[in-house]
């Protein structure tokens with residue numbers, strides 16, 4: 001057939017770019033692309049020309065200058081003599097810390113609330129509706145401020161812990177709740193602690209391996225191994241043995257009131273807690289709705305069929321409904337994670353030094369390098385958002401309906 | 405603030421070259437109001453009163469310029485700015501001048517490209533603590549939690565002070581002065597630090613001012629003054645010489661009470677040049693002969709503005725100190741009107 005209708009290839013003529021339908025669309029797309037590039041190039045060169053005319057040259061040299069300001073939460077080494085680039089890095093890590101904490105807690109909260117909202121128990125389901133509606137419909141900035149102000153007024157000052165009969169005492173002599181944050185004990189790693197942590201890590205991997213083995217055994221032979229206590233044993237026994245064999249290499253350092261503040265332990269600042277909790281409960285409410293939608297998308301026949309097989313309601317949810325619902329839940333979950341990361345830039349409202357606070361705040365202000373700082377900031381959020389999307393897409397592909 | 409930066413960039417991208425040196429005076433006169441950047445609220449310096457009318461020591465400078473340029477000291481649109489937003493507001497043209505406890509520094513003048521038009525208050529950074537802490541010197545503040553406003557010279561001085569004294573602190577960065585005060589009063593920080601004039605002003609409005617002490621140390625020089633954008637020297641001259649007019653008026657004994665009488669002509673030629681009954685100073689500025697007369701009449705001379713807003717008779721109770729006229733041993737000194 002092809003020999004009949006197709007004209008013999010006659011070699012390429014320039015006119016075919018317009019007249020030949022095979023090439024025409026490419027031609028026009030190519031022209032459009034060139035025009036787009038030219039106009040963008042014009043805008044950019046015009047921008048630079050005008051910036052130069054105003055004496056505003058683009059220069060990145062400020063990143064290498066000493067920052068001159070201090071940052072309270074420093075996950076990496078930083079002093080006021082470190083560079084602006086370093087300050088931006090501290091801010092970036094702080095953004096990632098709060099975004100990670102909030103993503104994890106929002107997911108846990110959202111899944112629980114979403115499942116419970118469908119509960120047959122009237123009180124539970126109504127409570128969850130109230131949670132979702134209350135938190136979804138008030139701006140997250142307000143929640144950040146409410147939590148921050150509530151905590152800074154409810155918790156005592158460090159001074160209240162002082163004296164013979166203090167007004168406030170530490171929880172279990174280990175955790176101090178103050179209006180400047182929560183102080184918890186921290187680990188002090190002595191000699192041999194690395195071995196201990198490795199054993200602990202190996203045990204955790206061991207637990208997963210065991211559970212996988214038990215599941216495969218169940219599917220292959222129908223033999224049901226207990227998973228509860230063996231998991232616990234795998235997790236605890238080797239680490240505990242190692243801990244004493246190595247002579248207790250890891251000890252706890254307790255916070256202690258010294259001078260104006262508690263010293264020692266880990267200081268979780270009020271700003272971090274307020275931002276984290278607010279982002280978590282606010283976004284948790286959205287995730288709850290995603291989860292509810294995901295569950296409702298699974299036909300009721302699945303539940304009934306599973307029940308007919310004699311499964312208990314908890315197992316029906318965990319083994320039949322949720323795994324299928326995930327396919328519906330994950331795509332919107334990605335955008336919730338992106339929202340958390342982007343909303344974390346409200347940090348300055350409570351003085352949390354994220355990247356918007358350091359690079360986009362103090363550095364921008366003290367150096368006056370607004371355009372450079374904002375460009376870097378955009379680049380940072382873009383990279384983080386794209387990375388989250390990429391990771392979640394990989395996960396989505398692994399749970400989505402396998403077509404065979 | 406981010407928004408205005410981006411809009412600024414877009415606007416810059418959309419324009420053809422040659423925008424520098426726009427005539428602010430023409431813009432202001434065409435608009436009929438002057439946009440003046442002030443604080444979000446510091447008692448005595450810039451704060452709306454019960455009727456929503458802005459009052460204060462910095463506000464008076466804005467009003468004087470508006471009176472000189474527009475003939476109406478109320479033709480001012482006050483734009484509250486924070487330590488972080490003030491420079492963007494000025495650079496982007498959102499405000500025509502900034503009078504907001506702003507320290508004249510090298511980098512702001514040279515690198516950020518602003519023009520400081522004088523000093524209306526010679527200040528220095530200080531520390532305030534609750535009296536109950538029993539602290540008597542800033543050297544005892546090791547480990548303290550300190551509330552600071554971000555985007556200020558305060559936070560840089562603070563880092564330098566603690567570093568050079570080899571002591572540590574926990575900074576709590578805050579956007580506005582009123583939030584900082586709130587946290588300080590709630591005990592979220594042990595120390596509040598900013599310019600000493602602002603410390604005195606804010607302390608005066610605490611529920612119990614006597615429960616707080618300002619430590620004796622002055623850890624920096626903070627010459628505070630009004631500023632405009634680089635590149636429009638005519639406008640810069642107007643703001644500079646309006647402030648100088650207020651200062652010279654005090655030096656020459658021109659007050660809001662006797663200004664009418666003196667402007668008819670005196671036997672002091674400098675007063676005559678200042679008030680426009682002699683010479684063409686106003687014309688040289690691109691204004692009329694009575695510009696300085698209106699500026700002074702708006703709120704009185706420098707001394708009157710000082711005493712009326714922050715001086716010994718007010719509850720803020722600042723002494724003139726460094727801000728006395730040079731003839732009284734202070735630093736307030738205007739070049740001659742000639």
Ligand SMILES: N[C@@H](CCC(=O)N[C@@H](CS)C(=O)NCC(=O)O)C(=O)O
Pocket residue numbers: 442443444445446485486487504505506507553555556557558579580581582598599602626628
């Ligand atoms: N003089 C310093 C500090 C200026 C400053 O921010 N002062 C505070 C003192 S409270 C202020 O005016 N705050 C008022 C506000 O936040 O609007 C500078 O120029 O950086």
